[in-house]
Amino acid sequence: PRSFRIVVLPGDGIGPEVVAQAVRVLEAVSAVSSDFQLKLESHDFGGCAIDAHGEPLPQSTLQACKDADAILMGSIGGPKWGVDAKVRPEPGLLALRKALGLYANIRPANLASDSLLDYSPLRPEVAKGVDIIVVRELIGGAYFGTRKEQGVAPDVDTAWDTMIYSVEEVQRITRVAAQIAVAANPPLEIHSVDKANVLASSRLWRKVVTETLTKEYPQIKFHHQLVDSAAMFITSNPRKLNGIILTENLFGDILSDQTSVIPGSLGLLPSASLAGAPSTPSADFKPTLGIYEPIHGSAPDIAGQGIANPIGTILSAAMLLRYSLGLEKPAKAIEDAVRRVLDTPELGGSGLRTADLGGKVATVELGDRIVEAL
Amino acid sequence: PRSFRIVVLPGDGIGPEVVAQAVRVLEAVSAVSSDFQLKLESHDFGGCAIDAHGEPLPQSTLQACKDADAILMGSIGGPKWGVDAKVRPEPGLLALRKALGLYANIRPANLASDSLLDYSPLRPEVAKGVDIIVVRELIGGAYFGTRKEQGVAPDVDTAWDTMIYSVEEVQRITRVAAQIAVAANPPLEIHSVDKANVLASSRLWRKVVTETLTKEYPQIKFHHQLVDSAAMFITSNPRKLNGIILTENLFGDILSDQTSVIPGSLGLLPSASLAGAPSTPSADFKPTLGIYEPIHGSAPDIAGQGIANPIGTILSAAMLLRYSLGLEKPAKAIEDAVRRVLDTPELGGSGLRTADLGGKVATVELGDRIVEAL
Ligand SMILES: CC(C)[C@H](C(=O)O)[C@@H](O)C(=O)O
Ligand SMILES: CC(C)[C@H](C(=O)O)[C@@H](O)C(=O)O
Numbered sequence: 001p002r003s004f005r006i007v008v009l010p011g012d013g014i015g016p017e018v019v020a021q022a023v024r025v026l027e028a029v030s031a032v033s034s035d036f037q038l039k040l041e042s043h044d045f046g047g048c049a050i051d052a053h054g055e056p057l058p059q060s061t062l063q064a065c066k067d068a069d070a071i072l073m074g075s076i077g078g079p080k081w082g083v084d085a086k087v088r089p090e091p092g093l094l095a096l097r098k099a100l101g102l103y104a105n106i107r108p109a110n111l112a113s114d115s116l117l118d119y120s121p122l123r124p125e126v127a128k129g130v131d132i133i134v135v136r137e138l139i140g141g142a143y144f145g146t147r148k149e150q151g152v153a154p155d156v157d158t159a160w161d162t163m164i165y166s167v168e169e170v171q172r173i174t175r176v177a178a179q180i181a182v183a184a185n186p187p188l189e190i191h192s193v194d195k196a197n198v199l200a201s202s203r204l205w206r207k208v209v210t211e212t213l214t215k216e217y218p219q220i221k222f223h224h225q226l227v228d229s230a231a232m233f234i235t236s237n238p239r240k241l242n243g244i245i246l247t248e249n250l251f252g253d254i255l256s257d258q259t260s261v262i263p264g265s266l267g268l269l270p271s272a273s274l275a276g277a278p279s280t281p282s283a284d285f286k287p288t289l290g291i292y293e294p295i296h297g298s299a300p301d302i303a304g305q306g307i308a309n310p311i312g313t314i315l316s317a318a319m320l321l322r323y324s325l326g327l328e329k330p331a332k333a334i335e336d337a338v339r340r341v342l343d344t345p346e347l348g349g350s351g352l353r354t355a356d357l358g359g360k361v362a363t364v365e366l367g368d369r370i371v372e373a374l
Numbered sequence: 375p376r377s378f379r380i381v382v383l384p385g386d387g388i389g390p391e392v393v394a395q396a397v398r399v400l401e402a403v404s405a406v407s408s409d410f411q412l413k414l415e416s417h418d419f420g421g422c423a424i425d426a427h428g429e430p431l432p433q434s435t436l437q438a439c440k441d442a443d444a445i446l447m448g449s450i451g452g453p454k455w456g457v458d459a460k461v462r463p464e465p466g467l468l469a470l471r472k473a474l475g476l477y478a479n480i481r482p483a484n485l486a487s488d489s490l491l492d493y494s495p496l497r498p499e500v501a502k503g504v505d506i507i508v509v510r511e512l513i514g515g516a517y518f519g520t521r522k523e524q525g526v527a528p529d530v531d532t533a534w535d536t537m538i539y540s541v542e543e544v545q546r547i548t549r550v551a552a553q554i555a556v557a558a559n560p561p562l563e564i565h566s567v568d569k570a571n572v573l574a575s576s577r578l579w580r581k582v583v584t585e586t587l588t589k590e591y592p593q594i595k596f597h598h599q600l601v602d603s604a605a606m607f608i609t610s611n612p613r614k615l616n617g618i619i620l621t622e623n624l625f626g627d628i629l630s631d632q633t634s635v636i637p638g639s640l641g642l643l644p645s646a647s648l649a650g651a652p653s654t655p656s657a658d659f660k661p662t663l664g665i666y667e668p669i670h671g672s673a674p675d676i677a678g679q680g681i682a683n684p685i686g687t688i689l690s691a692a693m694l695l696r697y698s699l700g701l702e703k704p705a706k707a708i709e710d711a712v713r714r715v716l717d718t719p720e721l722g723g724s725g726l727r728t729a730d731l732g733g734k735v736a737t738v739e740l741g742d743r744i745v746e747a748l
Contacts, residue, residue, distance in 0.1 A: 083570050083571060083580070083598075088571070090571045090572065094572070120497075121496055121497060121500045121609055121610045121611070122495055122496060122497070122609075123494075123495060123496070123497055126495045142516075142537055142572075142573060143572055143573075145534065157540055157541040157542070158538055158539065158540045158541075158578070159538070159539060159574040159575045159577065159578035160519065160536050160537055160538035160539070160574060160575050161536075161537045161573045161574055161575050162534050162535070162536055162537075163516055163534055163535045163536075163537060164532055164533070164534035165532065165533060165534070166531055166532040167531040167532070168531070195624070195627075196457050197457060197462070197464045198464065198468070198516075198517055199516060199517075199535045200533040200534060200535055201533045201534050201535050203533065204532070204533035206457070224457075227627070227628055228627045228628055228630075228631040229631065231605070231628045231629070231631045231632040232631045232632065232634070232635050232640075234609075234632075235495055235496075235608075235609050235632055235635050235636075236495045236635040237495070250569070251628075253569075253601070253602045254601055254602055254605045254625075254628055255605070256602075257602040257603065257605045257606045258605040258606065258608070258609055258632065260606070261606050261609050261610040262609075266606075
């Protein structure tokens with residue numbers, strides 16, 4: 001059987017608790033398959049790495065990630081390493097993304113089950129049928145542009161960040177969105193989001209997205225949307241943006257968080273950060289390194305209580321199998337198992353919910369049920 | 375009586391229709407007062423100015439605005455002058471804001487009436503009681519930072535914008551938020567929004583906001599919120615941000631549009647863009663130049679049909695009286711009249727709604743009723 005090396009970064013807060021359930025699920029699918037086997041190894045990253053090694057991204061962790069086929073991650077950070085702390089986890093995360101070249105952040109937001117409609121802050125008729133994948137450029141823009149901090153000299157009283165994009169950076173993220181779009185049948189529509197009526201970087205963005213899609217993917221429908229209008233529609237009429245929202249780093253940070261509250265609980269949603277465009281199912285699979293993690297944070301307030309929702313991390317493990325290992329079948333099996341557990345009264349039905357969805361079931365028990373349902 | 379010079383910029387699309395109703399309301403309140411009189415004059419601005427003069431902001435319009443006590447504006451733009459047009463309206467708007475030094479954009483979002491709860495995309499229990507004023511810095515940040523467009527030379531393949539803030543720019547917008555906060559009793563809470571875990575400009579923002587509020591307004595409660603979390607809360611639990619959201623230009627553009635869909639119709643919401651901090655009611659009034667406009671766009675699809683909602687523009691006129699002329703009483707009278715018209719069945723009650731709120735009443739008729747209710 002093919003063997004894959006999976007690096008696990010349990011992270012901080014509830015990270016280790018939810019990651020443990022995703023690891024069980026991965027072990028379960030690999031146990032029943034003679035096609036592949038997974039070698040899992042854990043490394044310190046984030047706040048726990050600051051505590052143990054004095055830095056969020058130790059060299060040994062970085063090296064292990066570079067050598068891995070894929071990385072499964074829990075959220076990092078917490079009040080202990082807040083904005084005012086001397087060493088913070090976030091620069092470690094940005095450095096890891098950059099070092100691995102993870103330019104494509106993929107965040108699907110859809111209702112895993114209609115039975116969850118009641119947990120959306122939106123009216124059921126507004127939330128129903130929302131199915132949006134945010135494709136966010138992850139290692140460009142203002143996050144990495146040259147910057148200058150306010151210095152100690154009293155005359156230095158400005159600070160700036162440069163929102164900068166090159167043609168090539170826009171092209172490659174556009175191709176990621178396009179590959180995901182054409183994997184669906186019919187292809188998904190692409191909504192490219194920018195602020196081209198004001199920003200030079202957005203005008204370049206709009207031009208390159210148009211050229212790339214028109215030339216290389218004529219079968220894909222796309223249109224451009226200003227970021228402020230997009231922020232309106234995501235709340236007022238999100239189905240209008242069904243398909244793919246393609247956008248730059250900072251806009252994607254904001255809009256993907258806004259979108260993620262629609263399905264009712266952050267605890268349900270997975271994400272992938274990829275170093276390349278995913279293969280279309282019909283083509284030969286080309287492996288792509290990626291970090292897979294739930295979109296929720298490390299939730300220090302409920303850490304250690306065993307009540308966190310592991311589903312976002314478990315669905316992230318499914319994305320790992322699909323995008324980095326090319327194992328569509330077990331990926332689909334995990335997604336189906338999650339949906340069955342959320343939908344079937346025999347399996348606990350609406351009783352089988354963690355606290356974020358009004359239920360009382362423990363993290364481990366929900367993991368048990370999903371493993372059973374596989 | 376004191377005499378004030380009001381410049382009216384009717385703008386494009388539905389602009390002239392809704393502005394006409396606000397002008398009637400202004401004329402009505404000045405007719406019944408022996409304290410003040412208003413001299414109104416109209417000028418071309420935006421798309422209509424491009425058509426008539428070849429540029430969105432003719433010199434004569436700019437000069438009239440500089441000489442005015444306040445400016446009432448309709449929305450500008452439309453498909454005729456879209457992103458690909460040679461001359462576009464937006465640069466005229468940015469130039470006007472900059473030339474007049476309008477650094478403070480104020481956008482209140484609250485439910486004018488509980489009878490409108492049904493029009494919110496949020497569940498009634500989520501939307502109820504939301505009362506947020508967005509205070510957005512308007513002439514700094516990436517909107518005005520040095521930029522370079524992609525040139526014709528094939529080797530120029532990047533484009534950038536500079537998100538830049540100086541200490542002084544952050545101080546003055548913080549003071550605007552603070553002045554609005556202390557005008558309420560008890561003072562409103564300030565939620566300062568930034569991305570200080572990533573951006574240098576945000577770290578300066580956070581530092582200066584903290585220093586300014588702590589030193590100058592110790593009575594105000596404030597806290598810092600990352601922009602991505604703010605985007606989550608505005609949809610999932612907006613009351614958490616009741617009070618003032620204080621933020622920089624680009625974040626404010628996005629978040630104020632997101633917030634504005636909560637009260638059910640964009641057509642209801644006013645805005646002010648000020649060249650200084652508003653006076654507190656208890657202190658001597660210091661006049662501040664400002665542009666007052668509804669937050670909705672020029673809605674070319676319904677222009678000319680006489681069905682647009684004039685309330686956002688009428689409430690903008692109330693803000694004009696309050697902030698630029700120091701006329702609190704007629705400002706309050708207008709706001710009360712609008713609320714009465716929206717609330718009282720005798721006056722039409724839920725029947726008295728424009729199309730955006732599911733009604734059939736015409737723009738002019740709603741204007742009539744508000745003038746009567748004064
Ligand atoms: C923690 C932070 C640096 C990060 C980001 O802004 O990218 C986070 O918000 C995310 O979206 O993954
Ligand atoms: C038209 C555009 C330039 C403008 C802005 O981005 O400031 C608008 O969206 C607004 O919010 O007033």
